[in-house]
Amino acid sequence: MTQETISTKAVITPAEMLEHWQGHRRLTRRVIEAFPEKELFSFSVGGMRPFSELALEMIAMGMPGIDGMLTGKWSTFEAIYEGGRPTTKEALLALWDELTEKLNRLWPEIPAERFHEVDVAFGQYEGTIQFTLFYFVDNEIHHRGQGYVYLRALGIEPPPFWDRA
């Protein structure tokens, strides 16, 4: 049985999933870029966090999350904050791009079986690896959608949702 035949039992294969995640991350990067520097770190609606904090949460999940998914060793979710928060758009985007490269580098090492193992993400959240993985991606989509409202409230046209190039 070939690899291709085997993978037809999947809704989405590991290779497709990496592209799915990185496609979303390319869009989120454009949303970060769309914010004026000041508003990125200060503007919000309804008492919520500014978009810089939402983007940093995405990085805070993904940066140790890819290690945990691969190895089963989870550092704390808060690790990313220990070096201090980025205070410029450029520094935030540099962290973003660092994670992009890290995902591309480590993802292919995850055995496909691993996605169905139960683990305790960050030592706190029990579930299969696929559940945790989709939590990362869905949390990004959720908060990015909030960023779209912030941009609209600022009178800025957000990048198109359908464009993941």
Next chain:
Amino acid sequence: MTQETISTKAVITPAEMLEHWQGHRRLTRRVIEAFPEKELFSFSVGGMRPFSELALEMIAMGMPGIDGMLTGKWSTFEAIYEGGRPTTKEALLALWDELTEKLNRLWPEIPAERFHEVDVAFGQYEGTIQFTLFYFVDNEIHHRGQGYVYLRALGIEPPPFWDRA
């Protein structure tokens, strides 16, 4: 080779994916419920659509979308609007629940191979079925995240994002 062994090449299997989607849909249903009747159909931020319209878009994708994913026959995306828009929360939730049952009924009939076939969704959007499927789910998460901002701007605590029960 058993079904179980085969499915380990998946990040997410068809059965897991249905639960994933319906879990998100259960949360979105609670977001609809959290809006006061009037604000559901009228309130927005930054000139965007009210949450009733965002929820109706989700139904407008899913209701004909599940037929298209299963059969390859796509009615128009606009079909849901032809009978007139629901004008009460109760009517919107009734449509929501109709789709919940339809997904549970038809999903198991989709052959797993189908998710990797290329099709033209609604006669307009070319891609694999998994791409189109994730577009439906991700579009829901995206717009629901916007609904969270509307609720916060109204001073209403949204339901917790992590609860999909």
